[in-house]
Amino acid sequence: MKNEIIQIKKKIVEASYKSREGHIPSSFSVLDLIYCLFKGRYIFSKNKYLNNFVLSKGHGCLAFYAMLFYYKKISKKVFLSFCSKNSILGGHPDMNKSRYISASTGSLGHGLPIISGMAFADHLNNLKKKYYIILGDQECLEGTTWESMFIINKFGLNNLTIIIDRNFSRNEAIPLGNLKKKLSGFSKNIQSINGHNHIQIYNALSKPNKSSFPKVIIAKTIKGNGSKIFQHNSWHHRFPKSYQELNNLYQSIKN
Amino acid sequence: MRNLLPQILYKKVKKNKNVIILLGDIGVYGFNKVFGKSKNLYNMSTLEQSMMGFASGLAINKKEVYVYSIAPFVVERCFEQIKIDLCYQKMNVNIISCGGSLEYSELGCTHHCPEDIAVLKKLPNIEIFIPGNNYELETLVKQNKSSLPSYTRLSKNSHNLQFKIKKGKSNCLKKVKSSKTLLIAFGPSLRFIEKNLSDLKVNILYYSTIKPFDSEALNNFKHVKKIILIHEMYIGSLVSDISLNFSKSVKIFDVGLPVKFFDSYGSEQDQYKETDLTPKKILKKIKKVIELK
Structure with missing residues (x-):
């Protein structure tokens, strides 16, 4: 498993190197969460579960694309076409380009209202499908996050799991403070976990939700997790510039 | 036109149970009177941005959605949601506004909206209608079978001429x-x-x-x-x-x-x-x- 994650991270770095684009540290931040959603068959396991995941922090999409490649949903050629002209995989996901992309995200604060509408449509049709969304913690500053929580409560959307990638990356700007406490008015089902510990992630995902509230998982993560180099702020939106740098980055990736 | 709208949409719901109407806390009494208790009508109150994203989520799962509120709040307040969630994603969400231009003149500039159409027509993938009377409103809603987003501006004013219109044609x-x-x-x-x-x-x-x-x-x-x-x-x-x-x-x-x-x-x-x-x-x-x- 550790080895798998390292290999996927290297693929992320390779795609960024080839395209001279991408947000590598943000992708490393959410990779374990997306990996567990795939591996635990919460998303994309069957056709009826095709559209039940939204990566609201769209800039972390390389992690998602790498998982689509890893699970053979897309070819290597498609994966490495990342951000090139006419690629179906852009710097932020476009729902009209691939059936595995449920919403076009990139501008923060759009994913939660959209997935709430999707979950409510199924609720109306008495479908038992479950929905998963990953929000960035900074994204929680967007007003729509809190507006959506009111909507989710009003319609009792307990078929929704909200995972927050809590990496504190912009904590010095406007701090979110005690997020669990702040969200506790909207859900009685909030779990705080280590977002890189797969056992903790699986436990949180598999725990049944018997309440009428959405399941909220606050996953404490490290931006650029697994590589000291990527943990530096300067890497937010930067790509490996030379073959030598690429190799150095490969060497730096540990689990 | 405002009084007629609930009846027009009620007919839509009767034909298609996948039609969902979201109100931005406007026309609630009139809609409730026509719809009674309904699984197709929801008052989403005053969270316009999220209402628009929510509408697009409903549309992703094959609902035909109508969103109704006062022009400035349903256009400018949630402009980016219209741009991305509706237009970019090509969602079947139909925005209907009342109080465009200076129809709420007495209420001050926060409630005015003479720029709604100029603002929206710059967006790709949206269709825009400005019915001149009740007949035109009914015709345009009926003829709008496109799966793209649309904007219809209702008015309290009407012209009194009678001639047939066709969506997309002058x-x-x-x-x-x-x-x-x-x-x-x-x-x-x-x-x-x-x-x-x-x-x-x-x-x-x-x-x-x-x-x-x-x-x-x-x-x-x-x-x-x-x-x-x-x-x-x-x-x-x-x-x-x-x-x-x-x-x-x-x-x-x-x-x-x-x-x-x-x-x-x-x-x-x-x-x-x-x-x-x-x-x-x-x-x-x-x-x-x-x-x-």
């Missing part, structure tokens, strides 16, 4: 071959000149669809030298749609609202009087333009 109300002037009216603004139609010796076109813009209709008027636009939006809102279809020698006279905040309260009529947007003043302007060489 109506040629008068063709005077000898006249070098073309008059174009949009939606309810046709009421300003409806009584003078027979006296005016000019070509007259009428638009109830703004986007896609029926440019083809303008081909019949390539000989004109002067074009007068009559509408209740900010001046300039529609000029490019017209001017792109004519050579430079055509002069456009834009009769609408000046680009400013109408911050003196009073009724819509008070404001229109002050800006010369009355049948009498408009007729005078038209005559002046006709006489121009």
Whole structure:
């Protein structure tokens, strides 16, 4: 498993190197969460579960694309076409380009209202499908996050799991403070976990939700997790510039 | 039009149980009266941005959605949601607004919206309608079978002329071959000149669809030298749609609202009087333009 994650991270770095684009540290931040959603068959396991995941922090999409490649949903050629002209995989996901992309995200604060509408449509049709969304913690500053929580409560959307990638990356700007406490008015089902510990992630995902509230998982993560180099702020939106740098980055990736 | 809307959408719901109506805390009483207890109608209160994203999520899962609220709140408040969640994603969400332009003049500039159409028509993938009366509203909603997002601006004002309209097409109300002037009216603004139609010796076109813009209709008027636009939006809102279809020698006279905040309260009529947007003043302007060489 550790080895798998390292290999996927290297693929992320390779795609960024080839395209001279991408947000590598943000992708490393959410990779374990997306990996567990795939591996635990919460998303994309069957056709009826095709559209039940939204990566609201769209800039972390390389992690998602790498998982689509890893699970053979897309070819290597498609994966490495990342951000090139006419690629179906852009710097932020476009729902009209691939059936595995449920919403076009990139501008923060759009994913939660959209997935709430999707979950409510199924609720109306008495479908038992479950929905998963990953929000960035900074994204929680967007007003729509809190507006959506009111909507989710009003319609009792307990078929929704909200995972927050809590990496504190912009904590010095406007701090979110005690997020669990702040969200506790909207859900009685909030779990705080280590977002890189797969056992903790699986436990949180598999725990049944018997309440009428959405399941909220606050996953404490490290931006650029697994590589000291990527943990530096300067890497937010930067790509490996030379073959030598690429190799150095490969060497730096540990689990 | 506002009173008729619940009935029109109720008919839609009866035919298709996948139709969902979201209200931005407006028209609630009227809708409840027509719908009773319904799984197809929800008052989403005052969270317009999320309401629009929520609507697009419903549409992703095959619902046909109608979102209704006051123009500034359902257009500008959630402009990015319209751009991304609806237009970019190509969602079947139909926005319907009331109180466009200065219809809520008394309530102050926070409630005015003479720029809704100018703002929205710059977005790709959206269709825009401006029905001139109840019949046109019903026809446009009925004929709108597109899965793309749309915007329909309801008005408390109507024109009283009766002619058939078709979504996406303009109506040629008068063709005077000898006249070098073309008059174009949009939606309810046709009421300003409806009584003078027979006296005016000019070509007259009428638009109830703004986007896609029926440019083809303008081909019949390539000989004109002067074009007068009559509408209740900010001046300039529609000029490019017209001017792109004519050579430079055509002069456009834009009769609408000046680009400013109408911050003196009073009724819509008070404001229109002050800006010369009355049948009498408009007729005078038209005559002046006709006489121009």
